[in-house]
Amino acid sequence: MSSIASVVNGELVNNSTAASSSSISKAVDAASKESGGSLDKDAFLQLLVTQMKYQDPLEPTDNTEYVSQLATFSELENMQNLVSNTDMQRASMLVGRYVLMETTDSTGNTKEIGGLVDSVVYQGGKTYLSINETLYNFDDLSKVYDSAYVANQVAKEETDTE
Secondary structure (H helix, E strand, O other): OOOOEEEEOOEEEEHHHHHHHHHHHHHHHHHHHHOOOOOOHHHHHHHHHHHHHOOOOOOOOOHHHHHHHHHHHHHHHHHHHHHHHHHHHHHHOOOOOEEEEEEEOOOOOEEEEEEEEEEEEEEOOEEEEEEOOEEEEHHHEEEEEOHHHHHHHHHHHHHHHO
């Protein structure tokens, strides 16, 4: 049986190992781009499958390493679910409250939008606040005002205009 090897940076490298490293590197780049620069649970699973697909059959990865990686995957998934549920709960507490959102448009300009939160919508793993029937990303939340404070400000503005 013959083995094909090449020299990379002055070291003898098995071509199957080089292909594996290249494939895993490409999978990391693709997963990172798909998830907007951060590795989420789908990207993690994609990397694990790629690693298994391109492992050296003569030196397979130890089972305990796979178990460790799967435990890490499970832990990551649970943490993301916890964050998602916490965001949904926090957002739900804002219904009927006056909030200020800081949104950035496609040109990079920041705009402040204020209003009463009508409802909360959960779509595609993201939480959105509905203000005047327009959805805003929960991550854009800047300030939450107490209803008594808002009432005092409105009364003050009415007094000042008279």
